[in-house]
Amino acid sequence: MIAVEEFDSFVERPENADKVFELVGGEIFEVPSNAYASKIASRIAGFIFMFMMQNNLAAHLTGEAGGYVVAGEKYAPDVAYISKERQPELSKEGYNPNAPDLAVEVDFPSTTQSQRKMRVKIGNYMAVGTLLWVVYPDVNEIEVYTPGQPVKIFGINDTLDGGNVLPGFKLAVKDVFTE
Numbered sequence: 001m002i003a004v005e006e007f008d009s010f011v012e013r014p015e016n017a018d019k020v021f022e023l024v025g026g027e028i029f030e031v032p033s034n035a036y037a038s039k040i041a042s043r044i045a046g047f048i049f050m051f052m053m054q055n056n057l058a059a060h061l062t063g064e065a066g067g068y069v070v071a072g073e074k075y076a077p078d079v080a081y082i083s084k085e086r087q088p089e090l091s092k093e094g095y096n097p098n099a100p101d102l103a104v105e106v107d108f109p110s111t112t113q114s115q116r117k118m119r120v121k122i123g124n125y126m127a128v129g130t131l132l133w134v135v136y137p138d139v140n141e142i143e144v145y146t147p148g149q150p151v152k153i154f155g156i157n158d159t160l161d162g163g164n165v166l167p168g169f170k171l172a173v174k175d176v177f178t179e
Helices: 004-011 035-054 114-127 173-177
Strands: 021-024 027-030 058-061 068-070 074-075 079-083 103-107 131-136 141-147 152-154 161-162 166-172
Touching: 004 074, 021 152, 027 058, 035 058, 035 079, 035 103, 035 131, 035 166, 035 173, 068 114, 074 114, 074 131, 103 114, 103 173, 131 152, 166 173
Parallel strands: 103 131
Antiparallel strands: 021 027, 021 074, 058 079, 068 074, 079 103, 131 141, 141 152, 161 166
8 A cells, every 4th residue: 555645756756757647546557648548538528628618617627637636545537627616726736636526537448457446436536526437438338426326327329418517518428439
């Protein structure tokens, strides 16, 4: 088990300056660079950004380089949304101290290790009240975790909604996976 202070010291080393790391379940993981997963995340972020602009929402939207403290751990969700009401300004150094309102995690390629790590992250996101979308490009599905509710699985013919975080937001799952 790695303490948060050890993690912070590790990521601040000069050789790690261009890398993104997460502290999950007391272990340090480098966030892998993967163009396909980034494309999927960017597509989702694009739809959220357009919704924010069309509805004049005061919020922050970040990509995989934006880290957040979640239940004492440090995560780098592929997409994150946090309202300016909850946090007027994002942290300009290190990991943002508040968890996002919505986090999107793209699990690709999905492996035994990534699934184990994701289970820990799901529990911690739920503990802090974050709406979580876990995207599985291998099977064209998105799992939606809403604190206090059963998980919902959305397939290629379904439409996601923004729940209480992004009321009125709709996204056809097929639009996420369109080539």
